[in-house]
Amino acid sequence: MRLPRKEGLNIVPxxxxxLVLLAIVLSTASFIAHGQIKVNLPESSTAKVEQNDKKVIVTIDSLNNFFIDGNKIDKNDLKDKILQIDDRTQVQLVSDRDAKFSSFMEILDILKSKNHENFTIQTEMIK
Structure with missing residues (x-):
């Protein structure tokens, strides 16, 4: 007497x-922006690369929007946020070359008013 053969679920399809879905997801994931702020930096022939573990990045984009560490901040809250930064923390200023110079000066005035002198200005190095 033969035992009945157990029919199983065919999982090959x-x-x-x-695998096709995985390939589609991986190929489209490379085209998704990573949420970075687009800034066209001014050029400088004397630019230096400085490394500091403790820093805050203040960014101004071409539309004069302010960002602190990648988070958009209202112009009215900008002064309060910058005044909360510790004096030992390095402030890295990143400004688009098309941004208004007055926006850049606003940040410098706030830093100067609190006697914060630990800041750098990020530029693009001329090769």
Whole structure:
């Protein structure tokens, strides 16, 4: 007497579909922006690269929007946020070359009013 053969679930088509979906997800994921702020930096022939573990990045984009560490901040809250920064923390100023100079000076005035002299201005190095 023969035992009945157990019919199983054929998972080969399921694996094929999952691999195709994985390939689609991985290929489209490379085209998604990583949320970085687009800034066209001014050029400088004397630019230096400085490394500091403790820093805050203040960015001005081409539309004169302010960002602190990548988070958009209202112009009215800008002074309060900058005044909360510790004096030992390095402030890295990143300004788009098309941004208004007055926006850049606003940040410098706030830093100067609190006697914060630990800041750098990020530029693009001329090769």
């Amino acid at each position: 399921l694996v094929d579909i999952m």
